Amino acid sequence: MTTDITEFPQVPYKELRVTRSGPVLRAELNSPGTGNALTGTTLDELLALLDGLRESPEVRVLVLSGAGDDFCVGADRVDLESALDTDPRGAQLRGLGEKARRVCEALENTHAVTIARLHGRVIGAGVGLALFCDLRAAADSSRFRLPELALGLPPAWGGMLPRLLAEVGAARVRELVITGATFDASTAFTLSIVHRVVLAAELDTTVENWVKPLVRRPPEALRLAKLMLNAYAKAGRFMDGTLLDSHLFATALAAHRRTDPEAGPHR
Template sequence: MFDNIKPLLDVRRDDHVLHVRLNTPENGNIVTEPLLDELISVLAAVRTEPGIRVLTLSGAGDDFCLGADRHEFDRLIAEDPSGALIQNLGVKARQVCDGLAMSSVVTIARVHGRVIGAGVAFAIFCDLRVGADDCRFRMPELALGLPVAWGGALPRLVHEVGAARIRELILTGDSFDAETARELTVLHRTAPPDEVDAVVAGWIRPLVRRAPGALRTTKAALNAHAGASRFADATLLEGDLLASVLAARHYARGVVP
């Protein structure tokens, strides 16, 4: 079922565990619309596979993920200054992040190297998160002239980390290391690079022994307590916000459709 999910992802099933690896190391695993499409396909397939209990998300090469593709943003707004293409991209980003958080399986982020922007979003929406002790995190959107409006990351970060610390990190755009990420609970665990896989394996072993029904209902209960009402969720408008900012920048450059 997962054989057609390539080449942007490397997907491997090991009994009750699905290993998903971002697989464009040549560009730092930047997040593009085709990558989002493949992740949406994987998460949809997981919903039809009751045997899968754990999904791990990692990245190939030197970095976990260098964030969203800003060149794609510029191209999409140039193709359609109304912002419809950007809005659609925002919907897909939200689908992936919601899919990681709301999936009935336990999702584990295994991060290393640089974890930037959308890469932070991918990690923070996973249930469990471990990082190599030499990895670096950054939320650079404001410095790039963009709102933090991707995948619903802002409320998730506020919920997982706390408003005061996230406000500082977003407003300053400062990078932070793995130990700080652990203190903030962006990461649950840190380990030397050659021991990160052992941490992941240590989490997987008891999870695959849990009764499937109990695992699903426990995760659903955790999500219910963590989630705000979607009717009051302002991040549902993130695509519109991102489109309006990019359109304004597009016009400011003197580009008229």
């Protein structure tokens, strides 16, 4: 039986829908009118949820999905423009960027196995959010894009560039970032951005086929496996460049606004 979560921090969720069924926690981005664009509020709620997970070792699996027609169309442009209007030098933007980095870091490091259920548009920060999940399944009708350069931004949201390089490889990432071209779910599978591509009607079944054996795995072995996979994936890095991402993101957008006062981020 699925019940509203009660043992996590009592956050009055506005942009998430959170439910739990035994060891399985489900978090749905719940702003379908904006394509589940990620606001500061969304990031705060995700942080509260992930912080709560640290105190709940009995939760084995976290499924992340999106309400409505899309998984996530990226960072919310209204939030970004408002932050830039308030402080043209970018201090508030850096704050949003730091929240994004903390969310992605928490997704990567939580003891629970994280599963991204992807459909519709998966754009920019939406790609980044999905990439930090351990397993990713997409409907065959999903469409993906990294439009940051066209918006006057570096690919710096949440520390997704090193994750993308590790999962996909430098040559193909270079093409995705520089061209900003839209690509389909089949291409995302070929690039290892997703692990499964299925008919939209089969997406929930695919996710459940991952969930069922995971909840039977010995929890300590599962936790250690995640730690090992993360450690070996990062073994080749000499520094954590993601610590600079919020500064790069804010500096680039502020500079773009100065050179073109009418410019702003668009989804």
